Amino acid sequence: MLEQTRRLQGDVLVIGTGAAGCRAAIEASEYGASVILVCKGVFGKSGTTNLAGVVYDAAVGHADPADSPATQFEDTVVYGRFLGNQDLVRVFTFEAIKTVYDLDRYGMEWWKTEDGRFRQLTSPGLRRPRGLYNDEETGKKLQQALVREVLRPTRRNIEIVEDLFISDLVTVDGRVTGAVGIDIKSGDLVVLEARHVILATGGLGMMFGITDMEAGSTGEGISMAFRAGADLIDMEMHQFFPTAFVYPESLRGIAVHSSALWVLGLKLYNAQGERFMEQYFPEEKENVPRDILSRRIFLEIAEGRGTEHGGVWLDTRDIPNFDAIRKERPRTYLWKERFLKTERFEVAPTYHYTLGGIRIDVWGRTTVPGLYAAGECASGVHGANRIAGNALPDCMAFGMVAGRHAALHPGPRLPVRNDSVDRVRSRVLALLEGDGPPAQEVTRHLRGIMYRDVGIVRSGESLQRARAAIRALRHEAQRMHTPAAPSPTFGLLRAVETEAMAELAEVIVESAVLRTESRGAHYRTDYPEADNARWLRNVVARRTPDGVALDTIPVAFPYLRPEETTLDVRSARL
Numbered sequence: 008m009l010e011q012t013r014r015l016q017g018d019v020l021v022i023g024t025g026a027a028g029c030r031a032a033i034e035a036s037e038y039g040a041s042v043i044l045v046c047k048g049v050f051g052k053s054g055t056t057n058l059a060g061v062v063y064d065a066a067v068g069h070a071d072p073a074d075s076p077a078t079q080f081e082d083t084v085v086y087g088r089f090l091g092n093q094d095l096v097r098v099f100t101f102e103a104i105k106t107v108y109d110l111d112r113y114g115m116e117w118w119k120t121e122d123g124r125f126r127q128l129t130s131p132g133l134r135r136p137r138g139l140y141n142d143e144e145t146g147k148k149l150q151q152a153l154v155r156e157v158l159r160p161t162r163r164n165i166e167i168v169e170d171l172f173i174s175d176l177v178t179v180d181g182r183v184t185g186a187v188g189i190d191i192k193s194g195d196l197v198v199l200e201a202r203h204v205i206l207a208t209g210g211l212g213m214m215f216g217i218t219d220m221e222a223g224s225t226g227e228g229i230s231m232a233f234r235a236g237a238d239l240i241d242m243e244m245h246q247f248f249p250t251a252f253v254y255p256e257s258l259r260g261i262a263v264h265s266s267a268l269w270v271l272g273l274k275l276y277n278a279q280g281e282r283f284m285e286q287y288f289p290e291e292k293e294n295v296p297r298d299i300l301s302r303r304i305f306l307e308i309a310e311g312r313g314t315e316h317g318g319v320w321l322d323t324r325d326i327p328n329f330d331a332i333r334k335e336r337p338r339t340y341l342w343k344e345r346f347l348k349t350e351r352f353e354v355a356p357t358y359h360y361t362l363g364g365i366r367i368d369v370w371g372r373t374t375v376p377g378l379y380a381a382g383e384c385a386s387g388v389h390g391a392n393r394i395a396g397n398a399l400p401d402c403m404a405f406g407m408v409a410g411r412h413a414a415l416h417p418g419p420r421l422p423v424r425n426d427s428v429d430r431v432r433s434r435v436l437a438l439l440e441g442d443g444p445p446a447q448e449v450t451r452h453l454r455g456i457m458y459r460d461v462g463i464v465r466s467g468e469s470l471q472r473a474r475a476a477i478r479a480l481r482h483e484a485q486r487m488h489t490p491a492a493p494s495p496t497f498g499l500l501r502a503v504e505t506e507a508m509a510e511l512a513e514v515i516v517e518s519a520v521l522r523t524e525s526r527g528a529h530y531r532t533d534y535p536e537a538d539n540a541r542w543l544r545n546v547v548a549r550r551t552p553d554g555v556a557l558d559t560i561p562v563a564f565p566y567l568r569p570e571e572t573t574l575d576v577r578s579a580r581l
């Protein structure tokens with residue numbers, strides 16, 4: 008195990024094959040670069056993109072000609088509570104339109120009207136119907152279209168490497184020159200050399216006890232960038248979806264999704280049978296923004312009025328206008344009709360989207376030369392909250408610009424030296440020698456701390472508790488044991504993931520401690536209000552020999568100042 012068996016070379020190494028990674032690879036290849044495209048699972052199946060439900064927001068204006076990139080820009084900035092990077096949002100809103108037509112060309116099966124125009128749905132947070140879709144399978148269809156395009160027979164300059172777990176980036180004199188990975192099947196080390204590396208590794212939902220993200224969403228991309236010296240930004244920001252099954256166990260974390268159903272009138276009850284949202288929002292009841300609903304559900308459970316399996320009841324038996332979704336989303340209708348109309352479920356908020364991440368500029372460049380990031384592992388577009396349907400076009404837009412920039416600016420191709428590979432080998436081998444608790448147990452513990460004390464509702468007290476627990480856990484992680492079953496590689500990879508997650512947990516906690524206000528997804532009971540005078544700032548985290556160093560930078564408002572908008576964030580519904 009951990010013998011070096013392969014050395015691969017290309018102009019651009021793309022790590023991740025979801026929406027962002029595939030789009031980056033296609034663009035770089037079209038601009039003439041040779042591309043190595045890697046994922047830690049099966050190509051086309053790994054990652055969260057396949058799970059994406061319905062909407063893809065782009066202001067093509069087919070459902071409402073009054074929509075425009077400028078309207079999408081304002082919606083996105085206001086919903087993100089003015090924390091987003093407005094230059095990035097501008098790129099996103101314009102390029103999103105181009106990505107729709109690219110996808111059309113790749114054979115994406117958008118739902119269209121009889122005269123060939125895109126059908127577009129409205130969602131909470133949007134002033135115009137903007138979400139293109141394919142029933143509830145938009146993510147799956149999009150991933151399929153991208154896979155087909157990557158594999159197009161005339162495209163010969165993309166080499167796909169599946170089942171390769173990248174554990175480390177390699178730098179020479181501060182420039183990223185490649186990466187080292189572990190072959191998931193054989194346990195051997197693989198060395199990859201490239202002029203540029205694009206991280207498209209998705210989010211870190213698996214760090215939290217309940218999540219609807221794919222099981223591989225363990226955040227190594229963010230962790231690798233941090234270890235290579237890149238800035239992380241707004242790592243305190245994490246979005247939760249209010250209602251996911253907590254029981255039965257097999258469905259735990261899976262969101263009860265369709266926003267349409269919320270608008271139609273689902274109801275929530277605590278264990279005592281009270282429709283608790285009525286007490287806090289007599290007018291709106293359950294129809295409040297996602298972050299507010301998530302908080303109320305979390306508090307209802309934390310204050311002891313939860314159900315047997317730690318949720319609240321979601322009652323679907325009395326939806327007054329259920330047939331209204333039949334025309335727009337027949338598949339939703341069929342599925343929902345089968346059991347939603349007759350049942351109630353135990354639900355709790357689920358971790359849904361990583362808002363913070365690797366700091367990038369308008370070309371997807373990180374703060375480390377040679378290293379780019381795109382998609383959910385990168386941060387800056389959504390600020391403190393994300394509108395439903397804005398994630399996939401963000402992946403596509405920044406995958407595209409990063410791929411193009413990397414291809415057009417060929418850097419030096421420096422060989423990955425053997426001593427760099429040896430360092431990775433020693434670090435990973437050390438993880439095999441522990442006699443402490445198994446890696447999976449350490450991870451379970453970490454996920455509990457993060458969900459309970461660093462999740463939807465935080466306070467100085469809960470964060471201090473988490474800080475102490477994570478320090479102890481990092482200590483524990485140094486001697487964790489990697490079980491040989493079901494295979495030695497399996498245990499080893501869980502240990503590498505756990506080590507990375509434990510380090511990121513510290514960054515998240517410290518960033519949340521620093522932000523002494525509440526804004527969007529970051530809610531602190533000891534600072535319940537937004538503080539625009541002090542906190543229209545991004546939190547930047549860097550790695551130092553002593554741990555994490557934090558700084559804050561003021562948000563720039565080149566296009567829209569907070570006092571200039573007439574939009575009210577509270578009006579942005581689910």
Ligand SMILES: Cc1cc2nc3c(=O)[nH]c(=O)nc-3n(C[C@H](O)[C@H](O)[C@H](O)COP(=O)(O)OP(=O)(O)OC[C@H]3O[C@@H](n4cnc5c(N)ncnc54)[C@H](O)[C@@H]3O)c2cc1C
Nearest residue numbers: 023024025026027054055056060061173209382383398399
């Ligand atoms: C249930 C659900 C529904 C959603 N619905 C919508 C929606 O309707 N509209 C919308 O816009 N957004 C939606 N989202 C969000 C959206 O799906 C994601 O933000 C997006 O798919 C992320 O894509 P990505 O390319 O950044 O990463 P992913 O698709 O997660 O891909 C990550 C890739 O990185 C690879 N990888 C990770 N780590 C490593 C490593 N160490 N070594 C090698 N490879 C690695 C993985 O194998 C994978 O290929 C939804 C999310 C969820 C969870």
